[in-house]
Amino acid sequence: MRFRRLVLMGAVIAVSACGATASEKSAVKSCSDESSKGSVVVLAASSMANAFADFHKQFLVEHPCVTNVTYSYGSSATLAVQIVNGSPADVFVSASEKTMKTVIDSGRSVNTTLFARNSAEIMVNKASRFSSNIINVSELTKSSNPGIKVGLCVATAPCGALADTILEQAGISRRAVADTESPSVEDLVSKIEMGELDAGIVYHSDCVYAQKQKRSQCIPIADDVNSNNGYYIAALNTRKVSQQFVDFISSPTFTTALQSQYGFLAP
């Protein structure tokens, strides 16, 4: 027991020593307000997963009072229900104004910031036998491509609502297109990458990211039928670290990166 405590103390000293040298080198501020120190729990729309993961380290380095950030991704609608029902999260990132509104209306948050927008695109598996036939959303129907398997997000998820807007503008019913409905855009992307689905309507940002894996390709949706979603962020409490995460995400550093590297649109 005593030995273990000694080891632990040694480790703490070693870590803090390392911390000190590291911060001296890069001149990073240490946490000025020890009482605000803590970790942040973020519930976020799954389309933000890649960008958040890539910027995780930078955020932690710039914010020494934040000990860690844990993310839980899913459909904004599902996450909103969890928050309204008391999920102990610090920050909510929603892919639609409507779901953010349910959280604000419940009193869990008072303030929200629009920090990005995202349009839709058709994601097609490259190995699919229909890949060369797809030019726009009208080619996703069973009647134009018999045997094609297409997925959409559930209508209640923001990515599903976006797909519905587009299909409506194109005069196509959801039923004529979809073989299955995914609970979140992440799920839909992976089913297309696996080749179990030929195509699906996903966010432009997801398709840009997935395209790098070289298993799928993106087909733009014509401007006259395409639409876009707003991304909103809100702190769910008055903790300083929660606000720091919100400020970081809505800062120009992050939002310009979202546009230049991840295929999001300006808010």
Place this chain on the structure above:
Amino acid sequence: MKLTRSSSLLIAFAVIAAVFLSLPLVAIFIRVPWSDLGSMLSEKSTRDALLISMQTSLIAALLSCLFGVPLAWLLARSSLRGISMLRVVCITPMVLPPVVGGIALLTAFGRKGIVGQYLYDWFNISLPFTRSAVVMAQVFVAIPFLVLAVEASFRQSGRELEDAARTLGASPSRVFFTVALPAARPAIVAGLALAWARSLGEFGASITFAGSFPGRTQTLPMAVYELVSVDYRLSLVLSLVLIFISVGVLATMRDRWMVGR
């Protein structure tokens, strides 16, 4: 029974267990919007899910019976070496997390699956996200229940009668249909009911392998799951329907499960 301190403690624990088991069901009964029940049940999405659930689970139960009874007979009667290993494999889906079953089915019968790729390339058959996939997932999780119940019955009835029939000149298939099968009838009925209940409640394997689309592959449990975040009241109504059907299944097996009444 005399109430000693230890027995009253036992009773206290038993009461806690009973309340814990019944309270959630009672809660649904209390919260179900009874006044809107009729209109909610007649909604198209509800009827679609109910219809698909009924259709797929009944087919799955019958298929489980059609293939499960012979399998149970083989497991009970064969003295081959690997038979106990085969039994373990056949019963595994019963303890497997259903979502793992779904991934396993996708890996085997999906478009890129080890068998599915040939089905797709040679015969243009794509199983995932179809109603057949729903049935397959249900059979996969339900068949062990039937096999276990029926195999136990085959073992219990022993092979003496079958041997007697055989020495009297009956062919193997005649022995099976006129001697073994009638003796196992109660177990087959119970196994069928269990398999049906399991198929009806199946969620994890089917949503993974068959996806979910209203009116096509969305069963009642999938609808309940999706509605929780959208229309809680309607999900309560659908849960109530599932509870009624489950209780109905128990009632058909009352000889086995409601002993002493």
